[in-house]
Amino acid sequence: MRMAIVLHNAPAPLRNHFIEHHDLDDHLCQLGDVYSLRLKMKNGAFAVLPGLDWAQEAKELDILRRKYLYKVLFLDLSGSCNALRPPLSDCKLLKASEIPSGTNVKTWLDRKFFPIADLSKYKSVFHIGDIQGCHAPLDAFLKKHYDEESFYIFCGDYLDRGPQNDLVFLRLYDDLMHRKNVVLLWGNHESDIARFANGRPLKIPEFRNKTLPQLQGAGVTREMAYSFCKKLRDVFVYQYADKKVLCSHGGVLDLPRRFLTRPSSEFRGETTRDLKDIFNGPVVLHHSFNASVDGTEWVQVHGHMNAEESPINHFHHTILLNDFPENGKFLRAWKLEKDGKGTPIYIRSILPPAVRQKNLDLVA
Numbered sequence: 001m002r003m004a005i006v007l008h009n010a011p012a013p014l015r016n017h018f019i020e021h022h023d024l025d026d027h028l029c030q031l032g033d034v035y036s037l038r039l040k041m042k043n044g045a046f047a048v049l050p051g052l053d054w055a056q057e058a059k060e061l062d063i064l065r066r067k068y069l070y071k072v073l074f075l076d077l078s079g080s081c082n083a084l085r086p087p088l089s090d091c092k093l094l095k096a097s098e099i100p101s102g103t104n105v106k107t108w109l110d111r112k113f114f115p116i117a118d119l120s121k122y123k124s125v126f127h128i129g130d131i132q133g134c135h136a137p138l139d140a141f142l143k144k145h146y147d148e149e150s151f152y153i154f155c156g157d158y159l160d161r162g163p164q165n166d167l168v169f170l171r172l173y174d175d176l177m178h179r180k181n182v183v184l185l186w187g188n189h190e191s192d193i194a195r196f197a198n199g200r201p202l203k204i205p206e207f208r209n210k211t212l213p214q215l216q217g218a219g220v221t222r223e224m225a226y227s228f229c230k231k232l233r234d235v236f237v238y239q240y241a242d243k244k245v246l247c248s249h250g251g252v253l254d255l256p257r258r259f260l261t262r263p264s265s266e267f268r269g270e271t272t273r274d275l276k277d278i279f280n281g282p283v284v285l286h287h288s289f290n291a292s293v294d295g296t297e298w299v300q301v302h303g304h305m306n307a308e309e310s311p312i313n314h315f316h317h318t319i320l321l322n323d324f325p326e327n328g329k330f331l332r333a334w335k336l337e338k339d340g341k342g343t344p345i346y347i348r349s350i351l352p353p354a355v356r357q358k359n360l361d362l363v364a
Helices: 012-021 034-043 054-067 105-113 135-145 165-176 188-198 205-217 222-231 264-268 272-279 283-293 353-363
Strands: 003-008 047-049 071-076 092-095 124-128 151-154 182-184 236-240 243-247 298-302 318-320 330-337 342-348
Touching (some): 003 054, 003 105, 034 054, 054 071, 071 105, 124 135, 135 165, 135 342, 165 182, 165 222, 188 264, 283 318
Parallel strands (some): 003 047, 003 071, 071 092, 124 151, 151 182, 243 298, 298 318
Antiparallel strands (some): 124 330, 236 243, 330 342
16 A cells, blocks of 8 residues: 555564564565566555665665655664664654554554544535546535535546546645645546656556646646645545445455555556456446445445446445546535435536537547
């Protein structure tokens, strides 16, 4: 989950004992094996580095973590108050002595960095589906439903297919992403924003041919794009009323035992194509998740896929928030209230006829 820990300030025997005791073998990656580490980071997988040659390897790690927007933690195994600080100034130093006896370090990190948020102080919680560059329905939603006493979770795929990508980005960047009552999640379409921010080759034709020219025409810089991407979360989990809610863009097959060790690509919807190839359709995801949480208070909320155009609450334990606003259909939202009841919200996306027809032709 876009996190790497470096075992710090310890000789090899102590590091090896720690790795074996905490069952970290499957996550090990030597920085010298750049290909292996890049592959892990590309998929957003949890990585453990058993050591770091400060003189030669710190710079390479710094480049990779910025490229893939990773959080790097240095875990001090020495127990010394005078331990050497990490070579990367803005990385956290944690002490292994803080881990309670008998607790696995992965469980400890998961609880520390992926806690279940308590949103009970808010009067309601709104979840907003794929926007896809359609500013008009986003603007209509915010004008009607935004207030400081509610909490808002945007479930990814903000740009690319619609006609107003610059307006959507600037609305998120200037008005929403710094608010304490707003969370923005990664979607698969955010991958090219990150590539643009880091000067990497673009892969999504819609972003390269339409979105990027609109953004640059509106004065959006690489620095702004990077700042935006750093605000995005892979997953957001919270408790409210009588429910525990898992929010992501792509949806998941089951309730993770730990979020830390699940790859980001799964939550972002980047593995959906593989899922469709294996199971002949994405609906299996909803049935699988429902079976894994049956009889519990858990609900998952996601956008990304809904080729069957099912209603928002068609599946028990699953809320579907994609309704193709780029084709003139709806921006979907789901409002959860204090009594535990959820209210579907559909806002018609009004597009210029030529844009709507072009998008429908592309789908056909």
